[in-house]
Amino acid sequence: MQTLSPVGKADQERCLELHPNNLPALMALAVSLTNTGMRNDACEALLCWLRHNPKYKHLLKGKTHLMGSPNSQRRMSTAPNVGRHESSLPEVKELFLEAVQHNSDSVDPDLQTGLGVLYNLSGEFNKAVEAFNTALSVRPEDYLLWNRLGATLANGDRSKEAVEAYTRALELQPGFIRSRYNLGISCINLGAHREAASNFLTALSLQRKSRSRQQSHQVMSGNIWAALRIALSMMDQPELFQAANIGDLDLLMRAFNLDI
CATH class of the missing domain: 1.25.40.10 (Tetratricopeptide repeat domain)
Known part of the structure; x- marks a missing residue:
């Protein structure tokens, strides 16, 4: 959900x-x-x-x-x-x-x-x-509404349309971690595992930069790492899965050619 x-x-x-x-x-x-x-x-x-x-x-x-x-x-x-x-x-x-x-x-x-x-x-x-x-x-410029639309589409088994809604939310608010995570989940549902992993890594990087200590962000971080491990397991790249297990974000960012 x-x-x-x-x-x-x-x-x-x-x-x-x-x-x-x-x-x-x-x-x-x-x-x-x-x-x-x-x-x-x-x-x-x-x-x-x-x-x-x-x-x-x-x-x-x-x-x-x-x-x-x-x-x-x-x-x-x-x-x-x-x-x-x-x-x-x-x-x-x-x-x-x-x-x-x-x-x-x-x-x-x-x-x-x-x-x-x-x-x-x-x-x-x-x-x-x-x-x-x-x-x-x-x-039309309300990124929260676009995220809510995306989540509703995803929960209604319309993942492809959900991706479009989340993408629009992120165009309006690039640092919106919740939409980035939701987009990754929809990518998993569509079988786009590399794209999913890339979105999860971007979300984790954004969280690290924000240096937030809020409990809700800590819970969210755990959810993102768990979803990342699922995406990496489906890519059959055990070395990257192991990096996720130990929380080596920098190694994973380099592996996906993402800015650290």
Whole structure:
């Protein structure tokens, strides 16, 4: 399963503690929760997004079981299980579709992003692709949206199209490590093992240059090394596989004629 965006759940939760009604942070949190498989909490974050959005909050009138208490959003950010009795995926998806109808004279890219996330959660990847493409019609330079589109295409077994979406994301943001990793995974799925290894090495090199100590980046690094070893094992080059086992990035970069 490829992920829609970098996992920044802790950062988003901290932002919501400071600004509980922050709509971009709520949407980003929903994406992060989707990445980590926390379906019910992702739905609750999207429900909070609707609840605090002046354009759509009226859709919840009369739906008291979905309104939540004044402190529900703060609880959600600190207790992962909160809200599971309050909302469900079908209910939240129906609300987002109502919001789309309410906003039929124009495209709200944030609304379409939320709908794309919901369709990902329900496994309706073709519908999620449509939602993200609709959002991109308004924000064609949004590299995060291109990555989300790519991940959705990949999860829907459309790896060739996913490569195109990830490539566009990287044209807009060359240092976007998540897209570089996702591109490598799609290359493996397509049997392009050398291209996959090259993308993983580029991602590892970018990480090393950033010198990030964040836990999320450390986890990501482990995932990239694991995927790199898979790609190298399929290339039947045991010396390079051994270099990956010991973490010799410089040797591998030279072997692939990449800048160190």
